[in-house]
Amino acid sequence: MRPTSQRRRAFRRARPLGPGRRTLVALSAVAVAVIVVPLVALLLRVDWTGLPSRLTSPLVWPAVRLSLITATVTTLLAAVLGTPLAWVLARSRSRWAGWVRALVTVPLVLPPVVGGVALLMAYGRNGLVGMPVAQLIGVTIPFTPVAVVLAQTFVSLPFYVVAVEGSMRSVDERLDQVAATLGASPLRIFGQVAIPLTLPGVAGGAALAWARALGEFGATITFAGNFTGTTQTAPLAVYVALDSDPQAALALSVLMLGLCVSVLGVMRGRWLR
Numbered sequence: 001m002r003p004t005s006q007r008r009r010a011f012r013r014a015r016p017l018g019p020g021r022r023t024l025v026a027l028s029a030v031a032v033a034v035i036v037v038p039l040v041a042l043l044l045r046v047d048w049t050g051l052p053s054r055l056t057s058p059l060v061w062p063a064v065r066l067s068l069i070t071a072t073v074t075t076l077l078a079a080v081l082g083t084p085l086a087w088v089l090a091r092s093r094s095r096w097a098g099w100v101r102a103l104v105t106v107p108l109v110l111p112p113v114v115g116g117v118a119l120l121m122a123y124g125r126n127g128l129v130g131m132p133v134a135q136l137i138g139v140t141i142p143f144t145p146v147a148v149v150l151a152q153t154f155v156s157l158p159f160y161v162v163a164v165e166g167s168m169r170s171v172d173e174r175l176d177q178v179a180a181t182l183g184a185s186p187l188r189i190f191g192q193v194a195i196p197l198t199l200p201g202v203a204g205g206a207a208l209a210w211a212r213a214l215g216e217f218g219a220t221i222t223f224a225g226n227f228t229g230t231t232q233t234a235p236l237a238v239y240v241a242l243d244s245d246p247q248a249a250l251a252l253s254v255l256m257l258g259l260c261v262s263v264l265g266v267m268r269g270r271w272l273r
Contacts, residue, residue, distance in 0.1 A: 039257065046250045054251035059244075062229045063237035064255065070145065070233065071213040074152040078160040078209040083202065086164035087194055091173070101165075105158050115154055116222025123150060123223075147224035148231050152213035160209040167201020168194060211263040214256065 047054075054060060089101055107115055123130040123141045134140050141147050171194060179189045195202070217235040224231040226240070234256055241249035 042250065042253055042257065046254050047247050050247065051251050051254070054245075054248045055255060057245075057248060059228075059241060060237060060248055060252050063232050063234045064252070066145070066148070066229075066232065067214055067234040070148045070152055071210050073149050074156055074213040075160075075206050075210040077149070077153050078157045079202070079206055082157050082160040082205070082209075083164060083195070084190070086161045086205075087168055087190055089161070090165045090168035090171075091176070104161055107155050108158050108162075112155060112216070112218025113222050116151060116219035119147075119151060119154060119219060119223040123147070142223060143225040143227065143231060145224075145231060148220055148233060151219040151223045152216045155216050155219055156209040156212040159212050160205040163205030163208055164198065164201050167198040167205075170201075171197050207263045211260050214259060 055064070085104070089097055089104075110118075120127065120142060122128050123133075125131065125134055125140055125142065130141055141150065175193055175197075176189050179193050180186075184192070215235055216233070217239070220231070220233055221236055221239075226232050226236045232240070234252055238249045238252050238256075241252065
């Protein structure tokens, strides 16, 4: 440890807590308790001895498997679609870029159920896109695994774009200019300059999108329904199991908590500081 760091830490330990600082610490402790207490209560109520059998039950495992598959597919879609969008927004100087960014981030604040209704209006049997698709190829999207992926993509793509755009903004634009003077095309600059330099941000955005897709509830149940083995994801299974098998709901909740904590662990060294 550097001497300056040691001196700073010694100064912080020696500095007395005044009334204002004690108030801030107390309010911070309450804020942490608001988050931690429910999680501790969840862990205390779980039947740990029966946890493995609960997680492999016919109610739980199909929902977990579907959630893992759809969240992974959603993350891949977010990466394929969101990475170019993040690059365009990070480099654009157009006045319209701000409006595009605002539209992309709307799902961050939109109630998930409203998002599900919007998806129905777009991709439902009589929807703006769904009706022509049904007429042309005879395929309906709602209440299928495809609808689950669309719902998860709708809510998680903004998280990915926001995270990756922030990382791409940190790349010095002079590197783009140097690559362009050497004859590199915009697509080559994107693939060989932008992506390698922003891999930590891309990884963090992917982890965040995956976690958000895994926990999606409102848009999924509205647009995809809640059919066991077809569209019932883990959050929907928790909701159903609360009435019929509370311990199964607790076991599944602990599993999802563990997955989310693991994702935060992956992101911790990337851009959560």
